[in-house]
Every structure is written in C-alpha cells, then in structure tokens.
Amino acid sequence: MASASPSPPLRRVTLKDIARALSVSPATVSNAYNRPDQLSPALRTLVLETAQRLGYSGPDPLASSLRRGRTGVLGLLYDATLSYAFADPAASLFLGGVARAVEAQALNLLLIPSPQDAVPVRTASVDGFIVYSASDGSDLLSAVMARGLPVVLVDQTPLPGTAHIGIDDAGGAREAARHLLRLGHRQIGVLSLELTTQRQRGPVSPAREAQISYRTTAERLHAYRQEVGDEAQLYLSEALDNTPQEGMLLTMELLRLHPQITALLCMSDVLAQGVLEAARQLGRQVPGDLSVVGYDDIPSSAALGLSSVHQPTARKGELAGQALLELLGGGEITQVILPTALVARGSSGERRR
Amino acid sequence: MASASPSPPLRRVTLKDIARALSVSPATVSNAYNRPDQLSPALRTLVLETAQRLGYSGPDPLASSLRRGRTGVLGLLYDATLSYAFADPAASLFLGGVARAVEAQALNLLLIPSPQDAVPVRTASVDGFIVYSASDGSDLLSAVMARGLPVVLVDQTPLPGTAHIGIDDAGGAREAARHLLRLGHRQIGVLSLELTTQRQRGPVSPAREAQISYRTTAERLHAYRQEVGDEAQLYLSEALDNTPQEGMLLTMELLRLHPQITALLCMSDVLAQGVLEAARQLGRQVPGDLSVVGYDDIPSSAALGLSSVHQPTARKGELAGQALLELLGGGEITQVILPTALVARGSSGERRR
DNA sequence: TTGTAAGCGTTATCAG
C-alpha cells in the first residue's frame, strides 16, 4: 500500500507509543489533543512534538468515535445513484444547502450510494440520516429506520418520529395548471417524474397512476388533475430519468400521439429543458405553438426564459441539515413546508391554435 | 433525542445481548451477520429473528471498522466550501464521476468541508483521500498527508507517494489563445481563477502573478502568455469566486479600463457565462464586438454557444476514484494526464474592430 | 497536574 509518510512504520503508531516514549500515561497524551487545559503547556508541547517526530498524526478517529459514542458525520441518502444525483442541478443545489448547514459545525457529510441492496445504509457510521426523495416504503427507507438513529425526511411522506422538510408541491402544481388554463390551453401534455420504483417510460395507464409511490410525483399530478378538472384534457407521460434527453424524447412521442397538444406541464425544469430542445427540433415556436411550464426553477431556467414553479431548493437542504442538527442536539422534531410560486417567463403564452 | 424505533431501548442493544438471550457466544451472532457459512441455517435464522425482536439492527459499523481496520469510506476534499462546490457544475460533474467509481463497490463517500482549520481532516474516518484542486502547500494538504493514508491528488502538483490525476491544462490554454490570435484579436482580456489563497479581486500585479499557488491557474496562465508572446496584449484580472456574477463584474470593470479589448480568455465556463451576461448588458454583440472563450466545457455551454476548452471532467472524477481504489487494494500509484481540446462555437469570431 | 483502569462493540484466532 502506498503511504505518504516518509518512513513507513511497520506497525501503526498509537497514542500508547507516544505515552511510552515519554513515560507519561496515555491519558495525558489524549488530553494533549482533547483537553489542552488539563496539562501544562510545556508538557503539551512536548507531547505534540514527540508525536510529530514519531509520525503520530493524532488520535484515531474511529477509536475516538467508538469511545465517545458519536461520529460527527451526517448520512445523506438519495433514492438514485449518486452519479445521477450530481447530474441533477436541483439535487446539487439541495446538497449544497445541506453542506452549508454542516459547514458551520465541524461535521462531515457521508454520501451513501443506494444501489439495489441496503448494505451501505447498515454499514454507515453516522449520527443521523437525511433521506431525500425516497419512494414510500422503499427498502432503503426501512433500512434507515431500522438503524434507530435520528432521521430527517425530505420531499417524502412523513413518518412517526422523523423530522420532515417538504415544499408545497400541490400549490405549485395548481398554479402552473391554472396559468396554462388562463392562457386558453385546453389540450395539455404532462411530463411526469417517476411514478413508482418499477422503472417505466411513456404514456401512463390509469392502473399505474393509482399506484404512485413517490410523494412528490403524486402530489403534483393530483394537483394538476384537480385544478384542471373538466376544463381541459390532460395527456400523461412518465419519464424514466430526470434528464433533458428524456424530456425531449417524451415530447417527440407525446406530440406525435396527440398533435392537438398546445401546452406542456413538466414536473421538473430538467425535463422542461428537453421540451424546449424538442420544440426547436420540430420547428415549433415557444410559446407560439407550444407553451411550457417547468418545476423547480433551477438557476439555468432564467437564462432560457423557462416559466417554472419556483421552490427554495438550497434553503430546503439547509433546513434539512439544521433539522438533523437539532435532533442530534436533543431538540424538537422539525416539520417544515416551504412555499412554492409560479414564475412566468417567456416559455408560456396565449394559445394561438 | 428522537428515535425512530418503536420502543426506545434504555441502553443500546448490542451483539452481546443477542448472544446472551440465545445462550450462544458473541462470535456466533457475529458470524450470523458476517459469515453465514459458519453456522447452520437454522441457527442463523434464529439469531436474525431474535435480533429483529430485540431491536438490534446489526453490528455497529464503528466497532466493526475499528476491529477490521478499514472503514469502507473514501474521503473527498475540495479546497472551497462544500456549498460552493455544489454550485459549480464542473465540481458537481467531478463528484459524480467519483461517485460512479465508488458505487460499483459497496463504499461510501465522505465529503469533508474545508473551513479555516484542518480539524475535519484529522477527524475523518476514512481509508484514503481524494484531494481536488487544493493550493500548493495548503494546510489542508499537509493535514491530509500527515494522516499517512493513500492519497489521490487531482488538478494539483503531484507529491511523492501520491497518485495523480490531471488534465493537459497548458495544452488547452494554448489552443484557446491560438484560436483568438488566428481570429485576429490583439487586445485580449484574461479572466483568471484564484491565483493564491489570499483572496483578492481584479487586475493583477506582476508581483502577485509571480506567486501563484494553484497549479491549474498557473498552468493556464503561463500557457496563455507563452502562446500569445508578442503577438497580442494581455489584460489580466483575477476572480474572487468562480461564479457567473463574478465574471460579469470583472468584465464590466476590465472593459471600462481597457475599451480596446476585443476578446476574453476565461479560465472557466462559469466565468465565461458571466461575460456573456455582461456583454448583453453593455449592448456588445458576441462575437461581433467581443469574442469569448471559456474553459471546462460544462454541459450548459453547448446551449449557450460558448466556445470552450473541453476537459473530461466526469471521467477525471471516475479515474480519481479508481486510482484510490487501486491504492487501497495495494496496487500501483496511478498517474494520468487527460487530454483537453478546444471546442469552437458561436461565441468566438473574427475581430471586427 | 498526572496516572489507573474500565470499558466502547466488534471480530479473529484458535481450541473444542
């Protein structure tokens, strides 16, 4: 194994070695690091110097954590692969918010990849968890709950004993739908995020629609339907991934199937950006031939003139982080619902056909 | 403290409790989890059931790691606040790449915030580190090296004993500069990333330019200068942050100071996007009145028509992850330099003034 | 101001 130390020690140097070298007790060495006020400055300096000389870089974090009973690490779980999370601007924004809350304290953030099995959840040394948009009843969620640690749920159905941070999904969705109705649209496509954990793409059957397991998706879709009522016809299509590419493909398909569609409601800006691209390729003017409204209002949407439902994504992350810190400190269980608001930009306009 | 378990145990349930309840040895319980083949299926089932009943959710990861000597965690260090890292598309892309490498194994990723002190580096329970664009000789880097664990350095000056992943910074910068020279530009502004750790903004003195401590910045700047030689005049300005906002402000200032500038070389696309915004606000046509070339070629640059130096950012992250896995497995020290290439788009054109 | 000693919860070794 490659080691960066100048003289690779055969055995690991431990606190005891330092103590022995100086003929002091292990406790004193420990105190030199953790309680400077418990020993004379001179001795402390001596200890630290000896440690340096012997290639000891301070108490082993693992042993220290075990003994103390806390790790100083917050576990973060996202119900998708991590590599995917980093590709989603909204997810990145959220992570950034969590990081902000954590940075204030001397804590670290553990990103837990969530492949098929829940092993990493069981083997994660953390003081608590933040779970971001996992589907209801997912194995991951069960594994987290089984750990018996403080938990903050984000954009999910609240569970007893857990803190909860969410947004007014329904309110935002209703605003978006109302906006399009006011503009005269009566044939509206809906690009939905995943409905269930069984990955599927394209037009959605009523049977499938009855089984939604993602809180966010359910709330938004239900709100679209409720707001629209009999005033317009909705054409629902499900995205396999939350990517512009996917939004583009679904739009192509949906418009081919239902050419009468004059507007599209998208459950994410990422999908909506794909719609814009599709419109470009199809030679459809936006908003003249096709109006588009997204969801999330990610930073790049402003420059693209995309109408969208704004949500305070970074703030959501920050609150989630704070909620966990609060729990860790023995505080109250936080429950927060953040507001959403439609931001009308150039991508939505009067129906002209 | 809020606990998610149905019946909050007074004392923590441990492996020993299960063993006692079943009148078997702790070793057997441990084996039930870690070596299923070491005991009869019947006994194993019994153990697992009892554990479930008693509210034991498996071996404590901390204790297990201490005993085993490895944590299954890779530490990731970025020389900026984490909240900032998540706001930078290039950094996110890189993280996504690392995550991809990690996901394949059952490993976790520890994000270590890097505030003023290096405490989190010392207290991080990890098997190794990936350090992303830290400045030469930074305290952070020293703290990492002091841990004596396997280290992968990314976009930094290689250090003995560490793996290294980088890109052809100079090559890309030369291409960008050559591109503008060919288009006839002779008065060229340069928007630079941070030169040193002492945060500073705006026009750069030769004295300061001599003290660059960021590898990437140094390489690119040197390459710009070398390629340009006497053929053109360069006007250098340093960004305090790598944000579009900062790029915009610097551009405003630079063009006010030197109205003769007809083109801008930017060390990141994020800065370059700010230049585009500044041009819009100043009523300067791009590329007619002002040519712009970025660096990184982040995803959103294509849609914006921004000419840029492409680098395989996600791949870089993946290689960094793999390099660390390799070290952890006792393998060779990896050294990789990835290629860069100019992608000319609409933001750069012939000089017209 | 410093030392003693008892764990923290687990796993590996080795004997039965």
Add this chain to the structure above:
DNA sequence: CTGATAACGCTTACAA
C-alpha cells in the same frame, strides 16, 4: 459448527 478470549485505539471518571 460453536465458544472463549484477546485485541482494535481511544476516552474519562476517579484516584493519587
């Protein structure tokens, strides 16, 4: 296939 025992490296009352 199962059990006893000794670490892993550290922290912290409490005693000196």
